[in-house]
Amino acid sequence: MTRRTAVTGIGVVAPGGPTREAFWQRVLEGRPAVRTITAFDPSPFRSQVAAECDDVPDLHEDRYISMAAAAADEAVADAGIDLSTVDPFTVGVSMGTAVGASLRLEEEYARASDKGHVWTVDGTRVHSDLYPALVPSSLATEVAIRLRARGPVMTISTGCTSGIDSIGVAHELIVDGEADVVIAGASDAPVTPITAASFDAIRATTPRNEDPVTASRPFDATREGFVLGEGAAVLVLEELSAARRRGARIYCELAGYAGRANSFHMTGLKPDGTEMAEAIRIALRRAGLQPGQVDYISAHGSGTKQNDRHETAAFKLALGEHARSTPISSIKAVVGHSLGAIGAIEMAACALAIRDRVVPPTANLRNPSPECDLDYVPLIARQHHVRSALSVGSGFGGFQSAMVFSEIADGGR
Amino acid sequence: MSQDPIVITGLGVVAPNGIGTEQQWKATLAKRSGIAPLPEDVRGGSGLPAGGLVADFDADQFVVDRQRVQTDRWTWFCLAAAELCLADAELDFDRTDPYCLSVVTPSSTGGNVFGQRELQSLWSKGPRAVTAYQSVAWFYAASAGQLSIRHGFKGRCTVTVADGAGGLAAAGAALRMLRSEPDQRVLVAGGEAPFSPYSVVCHQKRTDLSRSGDYQPFRTPATGGVIGEGGAALLVETLESATARRAPGRYAELASVACTHDAHDHVLAPPTPDALAAAITRALWRADVTPAEVDIVFADGNGAEDWDALEVAALRSCLGAQLADVPIVVPKTMTGRLNSAGALLDLCWAAQALVYDVAPPSLGADEPGRLDVVGEPCFAAGLSVALVVARGAGGFNAAAVLKSIGGRA
Numbered sequence: 001m002t003r004r005t006a007v008t009g010i011g012v013v014a015p016g017g018p019t020r021e022a023f024w025q026r027v028l029e030g031r032p033a034v035r036t037i038t039a040f041d042p043s044p045f046r047s048q049v050a051a052e053c054d055d056v057p058d059l060h061e062d063r064y065i066s067m068a069a070a071a072a073d074e075a076v077a078d079a080g081i082d083l084s085t086v087d088p089f090t091v092g093v094s095m096g097t098a099v100g101a102s103l104r105l106e107e108e109y110a111r112a113s114d115k116g117h118v119w120t121v122d123g124t125r126v127h128s129d130l131y132p133a134l135v136p137s138s139l140a141t142e143v144a145i146r147l148r149a150r151g152p153v154m155t156i157s158t159g160c161t162s163g164i165d166s167i168g169v170a171h172e173l174i175v176d177g178e179a180d181v182v183i184a185g186a187s188d189a190p191v192t193p194i195t196a197a198s199f200d201a202i203r204a205t206t207p208r209n210e211d212p213v214t215a216s217r218p219f220d221a222t223r224e225g226f227v228l229g230e231g232a233a234v235l236v237l238e239e240l241s242a243a244r245r246r247g248a249r250i251y252c253e254l255a256g257y258a259g260r261a262n263s264f265h266m267t268g269l270k271p272d273g274t275e276m277a278e279a280i281r282i283a284l285r286r287a288g289l290q291p292g293q294v295d296y297i298s299a300h301g302s303g304t305k306q307n308d309r310h311e312t313a314a315f316k317l318a319l320g321e322h323a324r325s326t327p328i329s330s331i332k333a334v335v336g337h338s339l340g341a342i343g344a345i346e347m348a349a350c351a352l353a354i355r356d357r358v359v360p361p362t363a364n365l366r367n368p369s370p371e372c373d374l375d376y377v378p379l380i381a382r383q384h385h386v387r388s389a390l391s392v393g394s395g396f397g398g399f400q401s402a403m404v405f406s407e408i409a410d411g412g413r
Numbered sequence: 414m415s416q417d418p419i420v421i422t423g424l425g426v427v428a429p430n431g432i433g434t435e436q437q438w439k440a441t442l443a444k445r446s447g448i449a450p451l452p453e454d455v456r457g458g459s460g461l462p463a464g465g466l467v468a469d470f471d472a473d474q475f476v477v478d479r480q481r482v483q484t485d486r487w488t489w490f491c492l493a494a495a496e497l498c499l500a501d502a503e504l505d506f507d508r509t510d511p512y513c514l515s516v517v518t519p520s521s522t523g524g525n526v527f528g529q530r531e532l533q534s535l536w537s538k539g540p541r542a543v544t545a546y547q548s549v550a551w552f553y554a555a556s557a558g559q560l561s562i563r564h565g566f567k568g569r570c571t572v573t574v575a576d577g578a579g580g581l582a583a584a585g586a587a588l589r590m591l592r593s594e595p596d597q598r599v600l601v602a603g604g605e606a607p608f609s610p611y612s613v614v615c616h617q618k619r620t621d622l623s624r625s626g627d628y629q630p631f632r633t634p635a636t637g638g639v640i641g642e643g644g645a646a647l648l649v650e651t652l653e654s655a656t657a658r659r660a661p662g663r664y665a666e667l668a669s670v671a672c673t674h675d676a677h678d679h680v681l682a683p684p685t686p687d688a689l690a691a692a693i694t695r696a697l698w699r700a701d702v703t704p705a706e707v708d709i710v711f712a713d714g715n716g717a718e719d720w721d722a723l724e725v726a727a728l729r730s731c732l733g734a735q736l737a738d739v740p741i742v743v744p745k746t747m748t749g750r751l752n753s754a755g756a757l758l759d760l761c762w763a764a765q766a767l768v769y770d771v772a773p774p775s776l777g778a779d780e781p782g783r784l785d786v787v788g789e790p791c792f793a794a795g796l797s798v799a800l801v802v803a804r805g806a807g808g809f810n811a812a813a814v815l816k817s818i819g820g821r822a
Contacts, residue, residue: 045540089673089691099552109532109611116536119529120454123614130615131806132679135521136553137574141807144676150688153674153809154582155574157520157553165571172589176414178671194532197540198548261561261570263511266483266549275567278512396549397558399570 005171005254006243007405009079009236010348011071011185014335015051015229020074023345024352027331028381030363034212034227034336039191047205049212050191051229051336062101062133065142067232067341068187072143079236079248081181088150092179093143094170095155095234096162096186098340098395100136103192108133143183143234151179160395161259162186163233163343164403168257170237180242185234186344195339196228202267204304216337217364218301218330219308219372226302229336233344235351251351255388255406256287262398269306269394273314276392276400280318283402289388291319294326294404296359296384298346298391299376301330302337307394312372314392314400327384329377333363343393343401350389350405359384415595415651419588419667420818422660423502423648424761425494425602429465429641429748433497438765441773442790446747448628448639455608459617463626464608465641465749477563483546484559485524490604490644490754491556492563498646499564503661504598506565515568515599516560517586519579519753521805524551525609532611556604568597573753576805577713578672579603580645580756581813585670587649595651603754604644616640619806620680621717628750629777630714630743631721631784636777638716641749645757647764664764665799666816668702671695675808682719683808686727692810693731693802700814702798704732707739709772709793711759711801712786714743715750724802725783740787742766746776756803760813763799767817770796 010020016033017023026033034051042048059069076083083091108130112121132138140155152173156166163186170184199205206225208215216227243250260282262275284291300311315323331349338345353359358381365378387407394400424434429447431437450456451464467490472481475493484492528551534542549555557570569590573582580603587599607616616622623637630638649667650660673692677683697704710732713724729736744762745751751758762773771792778788799815 088676089688093674098554105615106532109529110536112611112614113533113536116533116538119533120457120610121614123458123617126614126617129618129680131619134612134615135574135576135806137521137576137579137805137807137809138679140575141674141679141809144674144808145678148676150674150676150691152582152585152672153575153676154579154672157572157574158557158570159552159554162554169571169586172593176589176592178589193540194535194543194547197535197543198531200540201543201545202548204548259569259571260512261516261558261567263561263565263567266555266558266562278567395554396552397554397570398561399554399558 003175004240005174006238006240007235007251007254007351008238008243008248009075010351011074011234012348013053013067013071014231014345015053018055027334027349027360030361030379032213032334032363034215036212040193045196046200046207048209049215049227051227052191053230060142062104064097064187064189065139068095068139069142069146071185071232071234072183075234075236083147086181088148090151090180091149092151092173092182093140093149093153094166094182094184095140095143096166096340097136097139097157097188098159098162099188099190099195101133103189104133106192106194147183149183158399159397160339161343161393161399161401162340164393164401165259167235167347171254171257174237174239180239182237183234184237186341187232188339188341189230190339191228191230214364216303216333218303218333218362219369219376220365221367221369223303225304226337229338231338231341231345233348250408252354252405253408256283256404258282259401264398267396269310271309271313273310273317276314277317279400279402283404287404292322293388294390296353296386296389297326297328298350299328299330300392300394301332309371312374315374323374327359327375327377327382329360329362331360346391347403350391353386353389354405354407357385414592417595417651417653419591419649420652420655421647421649421664421667421764422655423498424764425498425646426761427467427490427493427644428758429467429643441744441747444774448749455610455613457610459613460624461613461622463639467643480559483550485527485550486606487524487604488556488559490606491602494644494646495560495600495602498648502648511565511567513568513596514566515590515597516557516566516570517583517599517601518557518572519583519603520553520572520574521576521579521753522607522612523553524555525607525612527551529609529611560602575809576807577752577755578803578805578809578811579753581670581803581811582672584813585672588670591651598650600648602646603757605752605754606642607640608642621715621720628716628746629780630716631782631786632777632780633782635718635721636716639749641751643751645754645761647760663818665767666818668814668816669696669699670813671699672811677808679807682723686723689727689810690730693727693812696812696814702814704735706798707800708796709766709799710739710741711763712741712743713802713804721783740772740791741784742772742787743775744773759801763801763815767796767799767815770794
C-alpha cells in the first residue's frame, strides 16, 4: 500500500511573529517586519536592512538552533502527539539550514584572530567547544535530543532551497517506510557581517536603506534585491493512515516533491525558468494533479530582478494558461529571505492557507513589473478555497525545488 | 516504487594515501599511510599534531581555472573524486538525459580555507574586501552546485549533513531517489578539507581525537582518532540502467543503508549501543542478509575508548558469535577520518574488497585491543557481503550493506 504524508503540526519563529499564529496574522496583514539592522553596525555595508526576530527564546547557544528548537516545540504541541508513546526508532528528523552557526563562528573568529590581524588564530581565546558550531549537523542533533527521535536524523543543507528539500527528504523517509513520524523544517540566523558582506559583493540584497518597510518588493517594477531575514519553521509529518488512526487534526497532505538543478551558474538564473518548470511538473505528477488544479502558488519571490523574471517564466511553462488565473504571492516582503529557513516558513504558510482558505498578499507590490505579469495578489489577502498549493524555491548552486500540498476533506478525520 | 537492484558502476578516490582508485587500493594493501604532521601554521596550539594529508594533490589536473578560483579545497577534492568516478563509469553524457543525472554530496565543515581568508578580509579591511565568490565557496552546498555545473547534471541535487555518518546518509538518499526515479544515475561525491587554522581550532576541544598523532582503533589504551582530508565518489544506478547503457563495470550492489541517532548529547557518548545496533540490524534486514552471511566488516573505528567500546558492543549484539570469525577492517587508519567523505571512502574500499576478494589491512592491528582487526591484506575467496559502519559526532549512526555481483562484471 502506498504510504502518504500528512502535516499534523506547525511551529514558526519569524520576524514580527514569534509564534505560528502571530506570524500568520502578520503575513495576512502584509505588514513588513523589516528594519535597519540591529544585530551589528550596518553602516559600512551596502545593504543595511533586515527582517530580524525579537524575543528568540534562549534554548541553545547558537541562535539558529534556539529558533529551531522553539519552532519544533510549538509544532509538536500543535500536533498533539505524545512522542513518548511512539517507538523512537520510527521518529526521524530532517532539518535544513544554509549557513548554520556562522553567527557564533564569526564572533569567535573575530576574537581568536584579533579581528583578522593574524592568520594563525589563537585557540586559547575561543570561549567554547566550537566543533558543534562548525558542523550544521548539530541542528538535527539538537532537535533529535529534544524530542528523543532515534530514527533517521539528518541536516539538509542545499542553500536557499534547504527548507523545501529538508521537508521533501522527510516526506521520502515516510513514503519509503524508514520513519512513521518526521520532525522536519529549517532554520537560519544569517544576519551577520560576513553574510551581509557576501551578498553585498554580488549586489543580491537591496540598497534601499532609507525606507526599510518597503525595501523588499517582489514582482514590483522597482525591486532592487532581497532583504536578509532570519527565522525557523518546523512541521510534524506523519504517515497519513497512522495520523488518522490517532485522530490527529491534519492540516493537509504533502502530496508531491521534486528538485532539479539548472547546471548553469552558482548564482545566475536563465530567464526561461526551464528547470524550475520541470521541478514543478514532476511535483504535480507525483501529487496526481494536473496543472489546472493548482489553487495557489507560494512563490520564491525574492525580489531580485532575475529571480522574479525567471520564476514568472517557470510558472507559465509549467502551468500554461492556468498560470494567469492562479493567485501567486511572496511572503518575503514581510519576513525577508531567511536563506535555508524560508522554504520551510513558506510551506507553513501554504498549510495555513489551506486551513483558512485564504491567500496571503505580496506586500509592497504597488507597481507590478511588466515582466512579472501574473496575479501576484498585491497588498491585500484574498479569501480563496485552496485545495492544492504549490511552493517553490530557488537557490545558489542552481537548485530548483517544488512542493505540493493538498487539502484533505474534514481535516483528515 | 522500483525494486530493481542498485549497483555501483564507478568509483573515484582522492585520499591521503593515494589518488585514483587503483593506485589508492594498492597503497592501502601496501599499508602506506597518508597521516603526517600538520604544518605549524595549521596546527597552532590546538594540540592536534597530525592529520591525513593529500600531499601531492594537483588541483590543476582536475579543476578548470574558472572553477578553481571560486571554490575551496574541499570542493576540489569533490570535483576530482567525481571526475575519476565518472571516467571510471564511462558515462556517455551525450546520450544521457541531463535531467536523469543527480548529485548527492555529504557535507560537514564547508570551505574552511576560503572562508577563513574571507573572514580575515572582512575583519581586517572591511566589507568591501569580501569577494563575490564568498557567497558560493564556503557554504555547505557549494560542491553539489559546482558538480552539477561542471558535468551538466540537471536532476536532483541534495546535500546530507550527518557528520561522519554523512557519507552513508548520502548513499541512503541516493537509494531513495533511485527507488522513486529509477531512470536516474546518481553521483554520490564527498570531500573534506578541514586544515585551516580556524577549523583546527574548532576541533581542538574534541575529546575523541588523538593527541599523539597515533590512530589505532580498538586499541587499549585508546589513541583517539585523526582527522583527514580528501574525497571519494560513487556512481550508482539501477541494474537495468547499467545493463541498458552497457556500463563497463559493476563493482557491487548497494543493497541497503540504515540511519539512526543516539538522541543523547552533542558530545558525550550514549550510555548504550542500541541505536548503532539498530542501524546495523536494519541495514542487514533491508538487504535481506543474516548476520551469518556477513563476510567482512568495515568498522567505524572512532579510536576513543568509549566510542570504540560502544561499537564493539553493537557489533557483538548484531553479529553474535560470527564476530569472532568475520574480518574486521579499518583501512582509514591510513588516511585519517575524512568526516562526511569518510564513509564514502569506506564504500569504495568495500566495493573493491568484494571485487578482488581481499580484506584490506588496518594499521596498529598488532597491538592488543578490544577487537581483533585485520593487520595484513587477507585473500578471502568468495567475499559476498560487506557491512560498512559509520558514526558522526552528535550521535549519528549509519550502516550499509554491499553485495558482491561476482567480480567486476
